[in-house]
Amino acid sequence: MNLSPTQYDTLVKRASPKSKSPKTIIQAFLIGGAICTVGQLLRTWFLSLDISQTHTATLVAASLVALSALLTGLGIYDNIAKYAGAGTLVPITGFANAVVSPALEFKSEGFILGVGAKIFIIAGPVIAYGTIASVIYGVIYWLFTAAF
Amino acid sequence: MELLTDCIKAFVVGGLLCAIGQILIDYTKLTPARILVSFVVSGVILGGIGLYEPLVKFAGAGATVPLTGFGYSLANGVREAVDNEGLIGALTGGLCASSGGITAAMLLAVLVALLFHSHDKS
Numbered sequence: 001m002n003l004s005p006t007q008y009d010t011l012v013k014r015a016s017p018k019s020k021s022p023k024t025i026i027q028a029f030l031i032g033g034a035i036c037t038v039g040q041l042l043r044t045w046f047l048s049l050d051i052s053q054t055h056t057a058t059l060v061a062a063s064l065v066a067l068s069a070l071l072t073g074l075g076i077y078d079n080i081a082k083y084a085g086a087g088t089l090v091p092i093t094g095f096a097n098a099v100v101s102p103a104l105e106f107k108s109e110g111f112i113l114g115v116g117a118k119i120f121i122i123a124g125p126v127i128a129y130g131t132i133a134s135v136i137y138g139v140i141y142w143l144f145t146a147a148f
Numbered sequence: 149m150e151l152l153t154d155c156i157k158a159f160v161v162g163g164l165l166c167a168i169g170q171i172l173i174d175y176t177k178l179t180p181a182r183i184l185v186s187f188v189v190s191g192v193i194l195g196g197i198g199l200y201e202p203l204v205k206f207a208g209a210g211a212t213v214p215l216t217g218f219g220y221s222l223a224n225g226v227r228e229a230v231d232n233e234g235l236i237g238a239l240t241g242g243l244c245a246s247s248g249g250i251t252a253a254m255l256l257a258v259l260v261a262l263l264f265h266s267h268d269k270s
Binding site for chain 2: 024041044126
């Protein structure tokens with residue numbers, strides 16, 4: 001079958017499931033909100049144990065990462081993600097999923113260049129550009145506080 | 149009662165941030181990886197200019213759990229480090245403040261890879 005790239009594009013568009021609807025946005029809202037509510041329950045619980053604000057933030061992040069890693073390992077997180085879209089992507093659990101998922105997928109390529117390298121395939125750019133942005137902010141902040 | 153209102157606020161704000169992500173997926177050509185990067189960088193900018201702090205005060209985990217909160221903690225860490233140590237803090241503050249989540253993700257990824265097998269992506 002000979003197809004021009006534009007014909008092929010239309011075929012792909014017709015064949016791929018339609019995801020552009022208010023329904024996906026509502027699903028993302030509900031699941032994303034639910035994940036943040038779990039975070040809030042953990043946060044309230046840690047704060048009630050007299051743990052400092054800073055440590056609470058770290059513990060909430062680490063707990064959600066652990067929960068997401070477990071659910072990813074069991075294959076449950078990806079099933080929720082099919083339904084929730086950005087609802088499972090935007091929370092820190094989505095970040096954890098983006099680290100754990102390639103770890104499983106590339107295990108067959110070994111633990112150094114398979115798992116060790118591929119865990120950063122999405123997390124790498126996120127950490128890199130986030131950190132670079134924070135350095136730029138830090139320099140600007142330093143200029144302002146040192147100069148004025 | 150306070151717990152309930154805190155949870156509702158976290159649910160609504162966290163849900164809205166995720167809905168913004170979904171709108172970006174549906175109506176722009178941004179890939180999930182680009183959306184995550186944009187969220188973190190936006191969090192750094194909003195945290196830096198002081199707009200994210202009120203949201204965290206209001207919504208708690210609803211503002212800290214989404215990846216914009218990750219950016220916010222990077223910005224906060226850098227500001228504290230610059231306050232305490234001067235310009236060198238710009239290099240160290242960000243990763244210091246966000247190291248917990250990143251380290252947990254790396255550790256658990258390797259643990260999960262040891263314990264589980266890849267699932268068929270059907």
